[in-house]
Amino acid sequence: MKRILVSGGNGFLGSCLVHRAIREGSEITVVDDLSTSQGMNIPSSVKFVNEKVEYFKTNEKFDYVVHLAARPSPEDYVLHPIDTLLSNSLGTRNMLEIALNSRCVFMYTSSSEVYGEASVIPTPEDYYGYVNPNGKRSCYDEGKRFSEALIMAYQREYHIDTRIQRPFNVYGPGIRADGGYGRVIPRFIVSALRGEDIVIYGDGKQTRSFLYIDDWLEITWKLLTLPNLGGEVINIGSSVEIGIYKLAEIIKSMTDSESRIVFRKAREDDPRRRAADIKKAERIFNWKPVITLEEGLGRTIQWFRGRNL
Numbered sequence: 591m592k593r594i595l596v597s598g599g600n601g602f603l604g605s606c607l608v609h610r611a612i613r614e615g616s617e618i619t620v621v622d623d624l625s626t627s628q629g630m631n632i633p634s635s636v637k638f639v640n641e642k643v644e645y646f647k648t649n650e651k652f653d654y655v656v657h658l659a660a661r662p663s664p665e666d667y668v669l670h671p672i673d674t675l676l677s678n679s680l681g682t683r684n685m686l687e688i689a690l691n692s693r694c695v696f697m698y699t700s701s702s703e704v705y706g707e708a709s710v711i712p713t714p715e716d717y718y719g720y721v722n723p724n725g726k727r728s729c730y731d732e733g734k735r736f737s738e739a740l741i742m743a744y745q746r747e748y749h750i751d752t753r754i755q756r757p758f759n760v761y762g763p764g765i766r767a768d769g770g771y772g773r774v775i776p777r778f779i780v781s782a783l784r785g786e787d788i789v790i791y792g793d794g795k796q797t798r799s800f801l802y803i804d805d806w807l808e809i810t811w812k813l814l815t816l817p818n819l820g821g822e823v824i825n826i827g828s829s830v831e832i833g834i835y836k837l838a839e840i841i842k843s844m845t846d847s848e849s850r851i852v853f854r855k856a857r858e859d860d861p862r863r864r865a866a867d868i869k870k871a872e873r874i875f876n877w878k879p880v881i882t883l884e885e886g887l888g889r890t891i892q893w894f895r896g897r898n899l
């Protein structure tokens with residue numbers, strides 16, 4: 591039986607990974623301070639430690655250490671910039687030390703945000719990024735960039751098996767359901783289902799690419815458990831780019847909503863375009879997203895309809 595430590599394991603991605611790991615027969619410890627997740631999303635059989643990842647201490651040995659703890663929603667992290675930076679600096683170091691003590695695989699969820707305002711779209715892993723180092727979003731972007739640098743330093747100096755993934759806008763059932771949390775798909779769905787205004791920050795011409803949770807989980811499990819991947823950095827996303835206004839229209843139509851689509855001032859340093867170059871993931875893992883946006887949105891809208899909004 592494999593022993594896995596997951597920071598942020600009660601969140602959207604973390605709890606999906608935990609459920610998958612349970613199905614694979616793993617023994618799991620989750621450390622999570624419940625700062626951005628709502629309710630308990632993992633079974634009671636999981637050992638749960640309610641603690642900040644920066645301060646969590648253990649002498650236990652693990653086969654895999656997975657570091658996901660972060661405040662990833664723009665509307666939330668700009669209100670908590672110090673916490674945001676600490677979970678992705680002190681927190682990353684702490685999790686790396688635990689992995690070093692166990693001599694085990696360490697996997698990190700970085701972010702497409704490390705690319706900032708990318709000039710190459712779809713963006714490949716070897717694009718260095720164009721990021722404002724001290725703007726409002728820097729607490730998140732630079733935390734992720736520092737973590738990547740620290741992880742590679744541990745890999746080079748201590749030869750531990752580190753794997754970095756850069757997810758691009760993952761969505762699906764299980765994502766935090768209150769629309770105010772700031773992620774665009776749940777925010778639009780909740781507004782549409784409530785008949786409230788669907789708010790676009792900026793002109794709506796900015797683009798994103800979206801990946802359905804099942805596709806994320808499929809490749810993430812491989813990235814975590816397959817051999818000979820130490821030192822790899824992999825984009826996990828979709829190369830299909832969609833404008834945010836178009837996304838709002840699709841969601842409005844799929845929910846048969848009477849909501850208006852309205853515009854507010856653009857967010858500072860909000861990237862104009864984003865899409866993932868996933869050739870590396872395709873080559874190494876023989877992986878491609880299989881769920882189309884329409885299919886994924888359909889499943890997600892159905893899940894939201896079943897909730898008490």
Ligand SMILES: NC(=O)c1ccc[n+]([C@@H]2O[C@H](COP(=O)([O-])OP(=O)(O)OC[C@H]3O[C@@H](n4cnc5c(N)ncnc54)[C@H](O)[C@@H]3O)[C@@H](O)[C@H]2O)c1
Pocket residue numbers: 597598599600601602603604621622623624625626627641642643644657658659660661662673676677681699700701702756757758759760761766
């Ligand atoms: N979902 C996406 O589209 C996406 C895209 C890029 C990167 N990521 C990264 O993936 C990871 C997981 O994201 P998610 O979508 O599941 O977000 P989430 O908010 O649902 O989950 C994050 C979890 O981390 C916990 N947490 C936050 N700060 C903590 C701290 N200091 N100590 C302990 N626990 C803490 C939260 O309580 C929550 O349970 C994050 O690192 C995020 O930056 C996600």
